[in-house]
Amino acid sequence: MGRFIVTRLAWSAMIIVASSILVFLVLRVLPSDPVLARLGASTGVDPDVIARLRAEAGLDDSIITQYLSWVGGVLKGDLGSSYASQIPVAQIIAERLPVTLELTFLAMLAVVLVSVPLALAAVFRGRSTADKAIGFLTSLGISVPLFVVSLILILVFASTLGWLPSRGYVPFIEDPSENLKLMILPVASLAFVASPLLIRHMRESMSEAESEAYVRTAVGKGAVRARVLLQHILRTSLVPTLTMLGLIVGYTLAGTVVVEYVFGLPGIGSLALEAALKRDYAVLQSVVILIVFMFVATTFIVDIVNGLIDPRVRVGAQHG
Protein backbone atom coordinates (compact mmCIF):
# COMPACT_ATOMS: atom_id res chain seq x y z
CA MET A 1 0.00 0.00 0.00
CA GLY A 2 2.85 2.38 0.90
CA ARG A 3 4.44 1.92 -2.49
CA PHE A 4 1.10 2.43 -4.20
CA ILE A 5 0.59 5.75 -2.40
CA VAL A 6 4.10 6.92 -3.29
CA THR A 7 3.69 6.11 -7.02
CA ARG A 8 0.31 7.83 -7.18
CA LEU A 9 1.71 10.83 -5.31
CA ALA A 10 4.67 11.12 -7.65
CA TRP A 11 2.36 10.89 -10.68
CA SER A 12 0.06 13.59 -9.28
CA ALA A 13 2.99 15.89 -8.55
CA MET A 14 4.31 15.32 -12.06
CA ILE A 15 1.02 16.34 -13.65
CA ILE A 16 0.85 19.51 -11.57
CA VAL A 17 4.44 20.47 -12.39
CA ALA A 18 4.05 19.66 -16.09
CA SER A 19 0.85 21.64 -16.42
CA SER A 20 2.29 24.58 -14.47
CA ILE A 21 5.22 24.72 -16.91
CA LEU A 22 2.88 24.44 -19.88
CA VAL A 23 0.52 27.16 -18.64
CA PHE A 24 3.40 29.45 -17.78
CA LEU A 25 5.14 28.99 -21.11
CA VAL A 26 2.00 29.42 -23.19
CA LEU A 27 1.20 32.66 -21.40
CA ARG A 28 4.75 34.04 -21.73
CA VAL A 29 5.89 33.00 -25.18
CA LEU A 30 3.22 35.02 -26.91
CA PRO A 31 3.33 38.58 -28.03
CA SER A 32 0.24 39.93 -26.26
CA ASP A 33 1.58 42.14 -23.50
CA PRO A 34 -0.30 42.27 -20.18
CA VAL A 35 1.06 45.73 -19.36
CA LEU A 36 -0.25 47.17 -22.62
CA ALA A 37 -3.53 45.33 -22.05
CA ARG A 38 -3.78 46.94 -18.62
CA LEU A 39 -3.22 50.42 -19.99
CA GLY A 40 -5.92 49.66 -22.50
CA ALA A 41 -6.34 51.43 -25.77
CA SER A 42 -5.04 54.75 -24.43
CA THR A 43 -2.23 55.79 -26.75
CA GLY A 44 0.59 58.17 -26.03
CA VAL A 45 1.55 56.62 -22.71
CA ASP A 46 5.09 57.54 -21.71
CA PRO A 47 7.43 54.63 -22.68
CA ASP A 48 9.17 55.10 -19.32
CA VAL A 49 5.92 54.35 -17.51
CA ILE A 50 5.49 51.19 -19.56
CA ALA A 51 9.07 50.15 -18.78
CA ARG A 52 8.56 50.79 -15.06
CA LEU A 53 5.31 48.79 -14.99
CA ARG A 54 6.99 45.93 -16.84
CA ALA A 55 9.85 45.88 -14.38
CA GLU A 56 7.48 46.01 -11.40
CA ALA A 57 5.56 43.02 -12.73
CA GLY A 58 8.87 41.20 -13.21
CA LEU A 59 8.26 40.86 -16.93
CA ASP A 60 11.83 41.83 -17.85
CA ASP A 61 13.46 38.81 -16.21
CA SER A 62 14.20 35.67 -18.17
CA ILE A 63 11.37 33.14 -18.47
CA ILE A 64 13.12 30.64 -16.22
CA THR A 65 13.68 33.26 -13.50
CA GLN A 66 10.04 34.30 -13.78
CA TYR A 67 8.85 30.69 -13.55
CA LEU A 68 11.04 29.87 -10.56
CA SER A 69 10.07 33.02 -8.70
CA TRP A 70 6.41 32.23 -9.35
CA VAL A 71 6.80 28.62 -8.12
CA GLY A 72 8.83 29.81 -5.12
CA GLY A 73 6.11 32.29 -4.31
CA VAL A 74 3.37 29.69 -4.72
CA LEU A 75 5.12 27.39 -2.24
CA LYS A 76 5.29 30.25 0.26
CA GLY A 77 1.68 31.17 -0.38
CA ASP A 78 2.59 34.36 -2.25
CA LEU A 79 0.99 34.35 -5.69
CA GLY A 80 1.98 37.87 -6.71
CA SER A 81 -0.44 40.66 -7.51
CA SER A 82 -3.02 41.03 -10.21
CA TYR A 83 -1.69 42.98 -13.20
CA ALA A 84 -5.02 44.71 -13.52
CA SER A 85 -6.00 45.66 -9.96
CA GLN A 86 -2.71 45.26 -8.01
CA ILE A 87 -4.60 43.28 -5.35
CA PRO A 88 -2.67 40.19 -4.14
CA VAL A 89 -3.78 37.14 -6.11
CA ALA A 90 -3.91 35.01 -2.94
CA GLN A 91 -6.40 37.44 -1.44
CA ILE A 92 -8.61 37.44 -4.54
CA ILE A 93 -8.62 33.64 -4.63
CA ALA A 94 -9.33 33.36 -0.90
CA GLU A 95 -12.39 35.59 -1.34
CA ARG A 96 -13.71 33.60 -4.25
CA LEU A 97 -12.82 30.01 -3.43
CA PRO A 98 -15.66 29.37 -0.91
CA VAL A 99 -18.27 30.09 -3.60
CA THR A 100 -16.81 27.47 -5.94
CA LEU A 101 -16.33 24.93 -3.15
CA GLU A 102 -19.95 25.32 -2.05
CA LEU A 103 -21.17 25.05 -5.63
CA THR A 104 -19.08 21.95 -6.32
CA PHE A 105 -20.07 20.29 -3.05
CA LEU A 106 -23.79 20.87 -3.58
CA ALA A 107 -23.54 19.73 -7.20
CA MET A 108 -21.82 16.48 -6.22
CA LEU A 109 -24.42 15.90 -3.53
CA ALA A 110 -27.17 16.38 -6.09
CA VAL A 111 -25.44 14.09 -8.60
CA VAL A 112 -25.16 11.26 -6.09
CA LEU A 113 -28.70 11.70 -4.78
CA VAL A 114 -30.11 11.61 -8.32
CA SER A 115 -27.82 9.03 -9.95
CA VAL A 116 -27.59 6.21 -7.44
CA PRO A 117 -31.37 5.61 -7.08
CA LEU A 118 -31.92 5.98 -10.83
CA ALA A 119 -29.10 3.59 -11.72
CA LEU A 120 -30.44 1.08 -9.19
CA ALA A 121 -33.95 1.48 -10.58
CA ALA A 122 -32.69 0.92 -14.12
CA VAL A 123 -30.85 -2.28 -13.21
CA PHE A 124 -33.48 -3.58 -10.77
CA ARG A 125 -35.95 -4.70 -13.38
CA GLY A 126 -33.59 -5.42 -16.24
CA ARG A 127 -34.90 -4.44 -19.67
CA SER A 128 -38.01 -2.61 -18.51
CA THR A 129 -39.70 0.64 -19.46
CA ALA A 130 -37.95 2.31 -16.54
CA ASP A 131 -34.59 1.14 -17.86
CA LYS A 132 -35.36 2.42 -21.35
CA ALA A 133 -36.67 5.76 -20.08
CA ILE A 134 -33.56 6.26 -17.96
CA GLY A 135 -31.40 5.22 -20.91
CA PHE A 136 -33.10 7.79 -23.11
CA LEU A 137 -32.77 10.56 -20.53
CA THR A 138 -29.07 9.86 -20.01
CA SER A 139 -28.28 9.95 -23.73
CA LEU A 140 -30.24 13.21 -23.95
CA GLY A 141 -28.35 14.62 -20.98
CA ILE A 142 -25.02 13.75 -22.57
CA SER A 143 -25.95 15.55 -25.81
CA VAL A 144 -26.77 18.87 -24.16
CA PRO A 145 -23.91 21.29 -23.43
CA LEU A 146 -23.74 22.72 -19.92
CA PHE A 147 -24.41 26.33 -20.89
CA VAL A 148 -27.46 25.28 -22.87
CA VAL A 149 -28.86 23.54 -19.78
CA SER A 150 -28.27 26.69 -17.75
CA LEU A 151 -30.02 28.82 -20.36
CA ILE A 152 -33.04 26.50 -20.52
CA LEU A 153 -33.32 26.44 -16.72
CA ILE A 154 -33.18 30.26 -16.61
CA LEU A 155 -35.79 30.52 -19.38
CA VAL A 156 -38.16 28.16 -17.59
CA PHE A 157 -37.69 28.80 -13.88
CA ALA A 158 -36.50 32.40 -13.78
CA SER A 159 -37.94 34.28 -16.73
CA THR A 160 -41.15 32.32 -17.46
CA LEU A 161 -42.26 30.98 -14.09
CA GLY A 162 -40.39 33.52 -11.99
CA TRP A 163 -39.86 31.00 -9.17
CA LEU A 164 -36.12 31.41 -8.78
CA PRO A 165 -33.57 34.20 -9.20
CA SER A 166 -31.30 33.86 -12.24
CA ARG A 167 -28.31 35.88 -11.05
CA GLY A 168 -26.49 36.92 -7.91
CA TYR A 169 -24.81 35.62 -4.81
CA VAL A 170 -25.24 36.02 -1.05
CA PRO A 171 -22.77 34.36 1.35
CA PHE A 172 -24.25 31.41 3.24
CA ILE A 173 -23.39 32.96 6.63
CA GLU A 174 -25.27 36.17 5.86
CA ASP A 175 -28.50 34.62 4.62
CA PRO A 176 -28.59 30.81 4.36
CA SER A 177 -31.99 30.52 2.72
CA GLU A 178 -31.28 33.19 0.10
CA ASN A 179 -27.87 31.63 -0.55
CA LEU A 180 -29.40 28.20 -1.19
CA LYS A 181 -32.14 29.69 -3.33
CA LEU A 182 -29.51 31.33 -5.56
CA MET A 183 -27.61 28.04 -5.72
CA ILE A 184 -30.55 25.93 -6.96
CA LEU A 185 -30.29 26.69 -10.68
CA PRO A 186 -26.46 26.56 -10.92
CA VAL A 187 -26.38 23.29 -8.98
CA ALA A 188 -29.21 21.86 -11.08
CA SER A 189 -27.34 22.75 -14.30
CA LEU A 190 -24.17 21.01 -13.15
CA ALA A 191 -26.09 17.99 -11.87
CA PHE A 192 -28.11 17.66 -15.07
CA VAL A 193 -24.95 17.39 -17.15
CA ALA A 194 -22.95 15.22 -14.74
CA SER A 195 -25.61 12.74 -13.56
CA PRO A 196 -26.02 10.95 -16.92
CA LEU A 197 -22.32 10.09 -16.87
CA LEU A 198 -22.59 8.48 -13.46
CA ILE A 199 -25.90 6.74 -14.18
CA ARG A 200 -24.61 5.27 -17.42
CA HIS A 201 -21.36 4.17 -15.83
CA MET A 202 -23.06 2.58 -12.80
CA ARG A 203 -25.62 0.89 -14.99
CA GLU A 204 -22.93 -0.66 -17.16
CA SER A 205 -20.77 -1.82 -14.29
CA MET A 206 -23.79 -3.23 -12.43
CA SER A 207 -25.11 -5.15 -15.43
CA GLU A 208 -21.61 -6.51 -15.88
CA ALA A 209 -21.50 -7.66 -12.27
CA GLU A 210 -24.94 -9.18 -12.71
CA SER A 211 -23.64 -11.82 -15.10
CA GLU A 212 -20.87 -12.90 -12.72
CA ALA A 213 -20.96 -16.37 -11.21
CA TYR A 214 -21.19 -15.18 -7.60
CA VAL A 215 -24.37 -13.27 -8.38
CA ARG A 216 -25.93 -16.34 -9.94
CA THR A 217 -24.85 -18.29 -6.89
CA ALA A 218 -26.56 -15.77 -4.64
CA VAL A 219 -29.71 -15.92 -6.76
CA GLY A 220 -29.53 -19.70 -6.83
CA LYS A 221 -29.32 -19.79 -3.05
CA GLY A 222 -32.60 -17.93 -2.96
CA ALA A 223 -31.53 -14.36 -2.15
CA VAL A 224 -34.18 -11.75 -2.87
CA ARG A 225 -33.51 -9.51 -5.89
CA ALA A 226 -33.18 -6.33 -3.82
CA ARG A 227 -30.68 -8.00 -1.55
CA VAL A 228 -28.58 -9.32 -4.43
CA LEU A 229 -28.60 -5.86 -5.93
CA LEU A 230 -27.63 -3.96 -2.79
CA GLN A 231 -25.28 -6.45 -1.17
CA HIS A 232 -23.52 -8.05 -4.10
CA ILE A 233 -23.89 -5.98 -7.23
CA LEU A 234 -23.72 -2.48 -5.77
CA ARG A 235 -20.64 -3.42 -3.79
CA THR A 236 -18.68 -4.63 -6.79
CA SER A 237 -19.53 -1.55 -8.76
CA LEU A 238 -18.23 0.66 -5.95
CA VAL A 239 -14.71 1.01 -7.40
CA PRO A 240 -15.77 2.03 -10.94
CA THR A 241 -18.43 4.30 -9.45
CA LEU A 242 -15.93 6.10 -7.24
CA THR A 243 -13.52 6.48 -10.17
CA MET A 244 -16.26 8.06 -12.26
CA LEU A 245 -17.28 10.27 -9.35
CA GLY A 246 -13.71 11.55 -9.14
CA LEU A 247 -13.78 12.42 -12.84
CA ILE A 248 -17.13 14.13 -12.34
CA VAL A 249 -15.67 16.33 -9.61
CA GLY A 250 -13.14 17.43 -12.21
CA TYR A 251 -15.79 18.10 -14.87
CA THR A 252 -17.83 19.99 -12.30
CA LEU A 253 -14.87 22.17 -11.35
CA ALA A 254 -14.35 22.92 -15.02
CA GLY A 255 -18.07 23.51 -15.38
CA THR A 256 -17.97 26.21 -12.74
CA VAL A 257 -16.24 28.42 -15.33
CA VAL A 258 -19.43 28.38 -17.38
CA VAL A 259 -22.01 28.19 -14.60
CA GLU A 260 -20.52 30.95 -12.48
CA TYR A 261 -20.43 33.18 -15.53
CA VAL A 262 -24.04 32.51 -16.52
CA PHE A 263 -25.43 32.89 -13.00
CA GLY A 264 -23.16 35.72 -11.92
CA LEU A 265 -21.51 33.85 -9.05
CA PRO A 266 -18.20 35.31 -7.82
CA GLY A 267 -16.19 32.05 -7.65
CA ILE A 268 -12.82 31.05 -9.05
CA GLY A 269 -14.37 29.78 -12.30
CA SER A 270 -15.63 33.23 -13.21
CA LEU A 271 -12.35 34.64 -11.87
CA ALA A 272 -10.42 32.52 -14.38
CA LEU A 273 -12.68 33.71 -17.16
CA GLU A 274 -12.36 37.39 -16.20
CA ALA A 275 -8.58 37.00 -16.00
CA ALA A 276 -8.50 35.36 -19.45
CA LEU A 277 -10.61 38.16 -20.94
CA LYS A 278 -8.42 40.84 -19.34
CA ARG A 279 -5.18 38.99 -20.16
CA ASP A 280 -4.38 39.20 -16.44
CA TYR A 281 -1.83 36.39 -16.52
CA ALA A 282 -0.81 36.71 -12.87
CA VAL A 283 -4.34 35.79 -11.82
CA LEU A 284 -5.02 33.36 -14.67
CA GLN A 285 -1.98 31.14 -14.14
CA SER A 286 -2.57 30.79 -10.41
CA VAL A 287 -6.29 30.07 -10.75
CA VAL A 288 -5.69 27.51 -13.48
CA ILE A 289 -3.03 25.74 -11.44
CA LEU A 290 -5.39 25.79 -8.44
CA ILE A 291 -8.12 24.13 -10.51
CA VAL A 292 -5.63 21.56 -11.84
CA PHE A 293 -4.46 20.95 -8.28
CA MET A 294 -8.01 20.36 -7.01
CA PHE A 295 -8.70 18.02 -9.90
CA VAL A 296 -5.48 16.03 -9.43
CA ALA A 297 -5.99 15.91 -5.65
CA THR A 298 -9.47 14.46 -6.14
CA THR A 299 -8.16 11.81 -8.52
CA PHE A 300 -5.42 10.99 -6.03
CA ILE A 301 -7.86 10.56 -3.14
CA VAL A 302 -10.17 8.41 -5.28
CA ASP A 303 -7.21 6.22 -6.31
CA ILE A 304 -6.13 5.72 -2.71
CA VAL A 305 -9.68 4.92 -1.55
CA ASN A 306 -10.06 2.47 -4.44
CA GLY A 307 -6.74 0.90 -3.47
CA LEU A 308 -8.03 0.46 0.08
CA ILE A 309 -11.31 -1.07 -1.07
CA ASP A 310 -9.90 -3.34 -3.75
CA PRO A 311 -6.39 -4.81 -3.40
CA ARG A 312 -6.33 -5.61 -7.13
CA VAL A 313 -6.24 -1.88 -7.87
CA ARG A 314 -3.04 -1.26 -5.93
CA VAL A 315 -1.32 -4.44 -7.11
CA GLY A 316 -2.37 -3.82 -10.72
CA ALA A 317 -1.02 -0.28 -10.60
CA GLN A 318 2.36 -1.52 -9.44
CA HIS A 319 2.69 -4.05 -12.19
CA GLY A 320 1.17 -1.91 -14.88
Next chain:
Amino acid sequence: MGHNMARTSAAETGREATPARRVNIGMVVLAVTALTCLLGPFLWHFEATQIGAGLPFLGPGFEHPFGTDDLGRDQLARLMVGGRITVIVAAGSALLSILIGVTWGVLAAARRGWMDEVLMRTADAFMAIPQIVFALVFVAAFGSSILSLTIIIGVLLAPTTARIVRSVAMSELSSDYAVAARACGLGRTRVMATEILPNVLPTIMVQATINVAAAIILEATLSFIGLGIQPPDASWGTLLLQGYGKFYNSAWLVLVPTVWIVVTIWALTATSESLRSRARREAAA
Protein backbone atom coordinates in the same frame (compact mmCIF):
# COMPACT_ATOMS: atom_id res chain seq x y z
CA MET B 1 -21.18 -16.00 -18.90
CA GLY B 2 -23.17 -18.23 -21.26
CA HIS B 3 -26.34 -16.74 -19.89
CA ASN B 4 -25.08 -13.26 -20.60
CA MET B 5 -23.96 -14.02 -24.14
CA ALA B 6 -27.31 -15.53 -25.00
CA ARG B 7 -29.00 -12.42 -23.75
CA THR B 8 -26.89 -9.92 -25.63
CA SER B 9 -27.15 -11.76 -28.91
CA ALA B 10 -30.92 -12.01 -28.50
CA ALA B 11 -31.02 -8.32 -27.78
CA GLU B 12 -28.83 -7.57 -30.78
CA THR B 13 -31.09 -9.40 -33.21
CA GLY B 14 -34.11 -7.80 -31.61
CA ARG B 15 -32.68 -4.34 -32.17
CA GLU B 16 -31.38 -5.02 -35.65
CA ALA B 17 -33.92 -2.77 -37.31
CA THR B 18 -33.62 0.17 -34.97
CA PRO B 19 -29.92 1.18 -35.39
CA ALA B 20 -30.22 1.08 -39.17
CA ARG B 21 -33.12 3.51 -39.05
CA ARG B 22 -31.32 5.77 -36.57
CA VAL B 23 -28.35 5.99 -38.92
CA ASN B 24 -30.55 7.61 -41.46
CA ILE B 25 -32.25 10.09 -39.15
CA GLY B 26 -28.98 11.20 -37.57
CA MET B 27 -27.15 11.44 -40.85
CA VAL B 28 -30.04 13.10 -42.66
CA VAL B 29 -30.28 15.75 -39.94
CA LEU B 30 -26.53 16.34 -40.22
CA ALA B 31 -26.62 16.61 -44.00
CA VAL B 32 -29.58 19.01 -43.89
CA THR B 33 -27.92 21.16 -41.24
CA ALA B 34 -24.60 21.30 -43.07
CA LEU B 35 -26.24 22.07 -46.44
CA THR B 36 -28.50 24.71 -44.91
CA CYS B 37 -25.53 26.46 -43.35
CA LEU B 38 -23.22 26.19 -46.35
CA LEU B 39 -25.70 26.92 -49.17
CA GLY B 40 -28.62 28.55 -47.37
CA PRO B 41 -27.10 32.04 -47.20
CA PHE B 42 -26.91 32.15 -51.04
CA LEU B 43 -30.59 31.29 -51.42
CA TRP B 44 -32.15 33.21 -48.55
CA HIS B 45 -33.35 36.71 -49.46
CA PHE B 46 -32.00 38.41 -46.32
CA GLU B 47 -28.36 39.11 -45.60
CA ALA B 48 -27.08 38.18 -42.13
CA THR B 49 -25.60 41.65 -41.75
CA GLN B 50 -28.61 43.57 -43.09
CA ILE B 51 -29.73 45.89 -40.28
CA GLY B 52 -33.42 46.63 -40.26
CA ALA B 53 -34.44 43.71 -42.47
CA GLY B 54 -37.48 43.69 -40.22
CA LEU B 55 -38.65 45.39 -37.03
CA PRO B 56 -36.43 44.61 -34.02
CA PHE B 57 -37.35 41.67 -31.75
CA LEU B 58 -39.92 40.13 -34.08
CA GLY B 59 -41.10 36.68 -33.08
CA PRO B 60 -41.12 33.84 -35.60
CA GLY B 61 -43.35 34.67 -38.55
CA PHE B 62 -43.80 34.09 -42.25
CA GLU B 63 -41.34 36.82 -43.29
CA HIS B 64 -38.72 35.92 -40.67
CA PRO B 65 -39.11 32.24 -39.67
CA PHE B 66 -36.90 32.64 -36.60
CA GLY B 67 -37.67 36.30 -35.89
CA THR B 68 -35.26 39.22 -35.80
CA ASP B 69 -32.67 40.47 -33.30
CA ASP B 70 -32.33 43.86 -31.59
CA LEU B 71 -31.12 45.52 -34.79
CA GLY B 72 -33.83 43.93 -36.91
CA ARG B 73 -31.42 41.49 -38.55
CA ASP B 74 -33.00 38.31 -39.86
CA GLN B 75 -32.23 35.57 -37.34
CA LEU B 76 -32.40 32.69 -39.84
CA ALA B 77 -29.76 34.34 -42.01
CA ARG B 78 -27.58 34.95 -38.96
CA LEU B 79 -27.97 31.34 -37.82
CA MET B 80 -27.02 29.99 -41.24
CA VAL B 81 -23.95 32.19 -41.54
CA GLY B 82 -23.07 31.46 -37.90
CA GLY B 83 -23.50 27.76 -38.56
CA ARG B 84 -20.96 28.07 -41.34
CA ILE B 85 -18.33 29.24 -38.87
CA THR B 86 -19.37 26.48 -36.46
CA VAL B 87 -19.11 23.86 -39.21
CA ILE B 88 -15.71 25.13 -40.35
CA VAL B 89 -14.26 25.21 -36.83
CA ALA B 90 -15.78 21.84 -35.87
CA ALA B 91 -14.75 20.03 -39.05
CA GLY B 92 -11.28 21.59 -39.06
CA SER B 93 -10.54 20.79 -35.44
CA ALA B 94 -11.96 17.26 -35.70
CA LEU B 95 -9.71 16.64 -38.70
CA LEU B 96 -6.70 18.04 -36.87
CA SER B 97 -7.44 15.98 -33.74
CA ILE B 98 -7.69 12.83 -35.88
CA LEU B 99 -4.41 13.59 -37.69
CA ILE B 100 -2.53 14.21 -34.44
CA GLY B 101 -4.35 11.51 -32.47
CA VAL B 102 -3.91 8.72 -35.02
CA THR B 103 -0.21 9.46 -35.50
CA TRP B 104 0.24 9.65 -31.74
CA GLY B 105 -1.69 6.44 -31.00
CA VAL B 106 -0.25 4.38 -33.86
CA LEU B 107 3.28 5.46 -33.00
CA ALA B 108 2.77 4.40 -29.38
CA ALA B 109 1.31 1.05 -30.41
CA ALA B 110 4.01 0.37 -32.98
CA ARG B 111 7.00 1.32 -30.87
CA ARG B 112 5.97 0.02 -27.44
CA GLY B 113 8.72 0.40 -24.82
CA TRP B 114 9.78 3.79 -23.52
CA MET B 115 8.34 5.65 -26.51
CA ASP B 116 4.89 4.20 -25.77
CA GLU B 117 5.31 5.05 -22.10
CA VAL B 118 6.26 8.68 -22.78
CA LEU B 119 3.53 9.20 -25.39
CA MET B 120 0.78 7.70 -23.27
CA ARG B 121 1.84 9.43 -20.06
CA THR B 122 1.74 12.72 -21.94
CA ALA B 123 -1.76 11.88 -23.14
CA ASP B 124 -2.77 11.03 -19.56
CA ALA B 125 -1.36 14.29 -18.26
CA PHE B 126 -3.28 16.24 -20.91
CA MET B 127 -6.47 14.37 -20.14
CA ALA B 128 -6.01 14.98 -16.41
CA ILE B 129 -6.83 18.63 -16.97
CA PRO B 130 -10.33 19.77 -17.90
CA GLN B 131 -10.41 20.95 -21.54
CA ILE B 132 -12.23 24.19 -20.87
CA VAL B 133 -9.55 25.24 -18.36
CA PHE B 134 -6.79 24.65 -20.90
CA ALA B 135 -8.86 26.38 -23.53
CA LEU B 136 -9.04 29.51 -21.31
CA VAL B 137 -5.25 29.67 -21.17
CA PHE B 138 -4.71 28.97 -24.86
CA VAL B 139 -7.30 31.48 -26.01
CA ALA B 140 -5.91 34.13 -23.66
CA ALA B 141 -2.53 33.57 -25.24
CA PHE B 142 -3.27 32.81 -28.90
CA GLY B 143 -6.38 34.91 -29.43
CA SER B 144 -9.72 33.73 -30.75
CA SER B 145 -9.58 33.93 -34.53
CA ILE B 146 -11.26 31.09 -36.43
CA LEU B 147 -7.84 29.59 -37.20
CA SER B 148 -6.53 29.68 -33.65
CA LEU B 149 -9.79 28.30 -32.22
CA THR B 150 -9.65 25.44 -34.72
CA ILE B 151 -6.07 24.61 -33.76
CA ILE B 152 -6.68 24.94 -30.02
CA ILE B 153 -9.76 22.70 -30.07
CA GLY B 154 -8.05 20.20 -32.38
CA VAL B 155 -5.06 19.91 -30.07
CA LEU B 156 -7.28 19.58 -26.98
CA LEU B 157 -9.22 16.69 -28.54
CA ALA B 158 -6.13 14.80 -29.74
CA PRO B 159 -5.05 12.95 -26.53
CA THR B 160 -8.37 11.10 -26.11
CA THR B 161 -8.22 10.09 -29.76
CA ALA B 162 -4.62 8.90 -29.34
CA ARG B 163 -5.57 6.70 -26.37
CA ILE B 164 -8.43 5.04 -28.20
CA VAL B 165 -6.47 4.52 -31.43
CA ARG B 166 -3.59 3.02 -29.48
CA SER B 167 -5.75 0.50 -27.64
CA VAL B 168 -7.48 -0.66 -30.85
CA ALA B 169 -4.19 -0.82 -32.76
CA MET B 170 -2.65 -2.86 -29.93
CA SER B 171 -5.41 -5.45 -30.01
CA GLU B 172 -5.26 -5.64 -33.81
CA LEU B 173 -1.48 -6.09 -33.62
CA SER B 174 -1.88 -9.20 -31.51
CA SER B 175 -4.41 -10.75 -33.90
CA ASP B 176 -3.52 -13.64 -36.18
CA TYR B 177 -3.42 -11.72 -39.44
CA ALA B 178 -0.94 -9.20 -38.06
CA VAL B 179 1.28 -11.94 -36.68
CA ALA B 180 1.06 -13.68 -40.06
CA ALA B 181 2.04 -10.50 -41.90
CA ARG B 182 5.04 -10.12 -39.60
CA ALA B 183 5.94 -13.77 -40.14
CA CYS B 184 5.89 -13.14 -43.89
CA GLY B 185 8.69 -10.69 -43.28
CA LEU B 186 6.84 -7.37 -43.50
CA GLY B 187 8.36 -4.59 -41.43
CA ARG B 188 6.58 -3.14 -38.41
CA THR B 189 5.78 0.16 -40.11
CA ARG B 190 4.52 -1.64 -43.21
CA VAL B 191 2.22 -3.88 -41.16
CA MET B 192 0.92 -0.82 -39.33
CA ALA B 193 0.18 1.10 -42.52
CA THR B 194 -1.18 -1.64 -44.78
CA GLU B 195 -2.67 -4.18 -42.36
CA ILE B 196 -3.59 -2.50 -39.10
CA LEU B 197 -4.68 0.96 -40.19
CA PRO B 198 -7.51 -0.21 -42.49
CA ASN B 199 -8.90 -2.24 -39.59
CA VAL B 200 -8.65 0.67 -37.19
CA LEU B 201 -10.47 2.90 -39.66
CA PRO B 202 -14.01 2.17 -38.36
CA THR B 203 -12.90 3.17 -34.86
CA ILE B 204 -11.32 6.32 -36.28
CA MET B 205 -14.59 7.19 -38.03
CA VAL B 206 -16.57 6.79 -34.80
CA GLN B 207 -14.04 8.91 -32.93
CA ALA B 208 -14.10 11.57 -35.66
CA THR B 209 -17.87 11.94 -35.27
CA ILE B 210 -17.53 12.17 -31.49
CA ASN B 211 -14.79 14.78 -31.92
CA VAL B 212 -16.98 16.90 -34.19
CA ALA B 213 -19.67 16.93 -31.49
CA ALA B 214 -17.10 17.74 -28.80
CA ALA B 215 -15.66 20.51 -30.97
CA ILE B 216 -19.08 22.07 -31.51
CA ILE B 217 -19.73 22.02 -27.77
CA LEU B 218 -16.32 23.48 -26.95
CA GLU B 219 -16.52 26.19 -29.61
CA ALA B 220 -20.05 27.15 -28.65
CA THR B 221 -19.10 27.24 -24.97
CA LEU B 222 -16.04 29.40 -25.61
CA SER B 223 -18.00 31.77 -27.85
CA PHE B 224 -20.81 31.92 -25.31
CA ILE B 225 -18.49 32.93 -22.47
CA GLY B 226 -16.95 35.60 -24.70
CA LEU B 227 -13.67 33.85 -25.53
CA GLY B 228 -14.62 32.44 -28.91
CA ILE B 229 -15.68 33.95 -32.22
CA GLN B 230 -15.87 37.73 -31.79
CA PRO B 231 -18.39 40.14 -33.38
CA PRO B 232 -18.92 41.13 -36.15
CA ASP B 233 -18.45 37.40 -36.89
CA ALA B 234 -20.85 35.19 -35.00
CA SER B 235 -20.96 31.44 -34.49
CA TRP B 236 -23.94 29.77 -32.81
CA GLY B 237 -22.26 30.33 -29.45
CA THR B 238 -21.79 34.05 -30.18
CA LEU B 239 -25.45 34.32 -31.23
CA LEU B 240 -26.46 32.69 -27.95
CA LEU B 241 -24.33 35.14 -26.01
CA GLN B 242 -25.97 38.05 -27.80
CA GLY B 243 -29.41 36.54 -27.32
CA TYR B 244 -28.70 35.88 -23.64
CA GLY B 245 -28.27 39.60 -23.00
CA LYS B 246 -31.67 40.29 -24.56
CA PHE B 247 -33.78 37.32 -23.75
CA TYR B 248 -36.20 39.30 -21.63
CA ASN B 249 -37.03 41.11 -24.87
CA SER B 250 -37.24 38.01 -26.99
CA ALA B 251 -36.78 34.45 -25.72
CA TRP B 252 -36.58 33.28 -29.36
CA LEU B 253 -33.08 34.69 -29.66
CA VAL B 254 -31.95 32.08 -27.14
CA LEU B 255 -34.43 29.32 -27.87
CA VAL B 256 -33.78 28.82 -31.59
CA PRO B 257 -29.95 28.55 -31.49
CA THR B 258 -30.28 26.34 -28.41
CA VAL B 259 -32.56 23.89 -30.20
CA TRP B 260 -30.37 23.96 -33.29
CA ILE B 261 -27.21 23.15 -31.31
CA VAL B 262 -28.87 20.38 -29.31
CA VAL B 263 -30.37 18.76 -32.44
CA THR B 264 -27.01 18.85 -34.22
CA ILE B 265 -25.19 17.28 -31.30
CA TRP B 266 -27.90 14.67 -30.91
CA ALA B 267 -27.59 13.84 -34.61
CA LEU B 268 -23.82 13.47 -34.27
CA THR B 269 -24.22 11.21 -31.24
CA ALA B 270 -26.78 9.06 -33.08
CA THR B 271 -24.48 8.84 -36.10
CA SER B 272 -21.49 7.85 -34.00
CA GLU B 273 -23.53 5.19 -32.21
CA SER B 274 -24.77 3.67 -35.44
CA LEU B 275 -21.26 3.76 -36.92
CA ARG B 276 -20.04 1.99 -33.83
CA SER B 277 -22.65 -0.75 -33.93
CA ARG B 278 -22.03 -1.22 -37.63
CA ALA B 279 -18.28 -1.56 -36.98
CA ARG B 280 -19.04 -4.06 -34.24
CA ARG B 281 -21.29 -6.13 -36.49
CA GLU B 282 -18.67 -6.14 -39.23
CA ALA B 283 -15.98 -7.18 -36.79
CA ALA B 284 -18.21 -9.99 -35.52
CA ALA B 285 -19.10 -11.19 -39.00
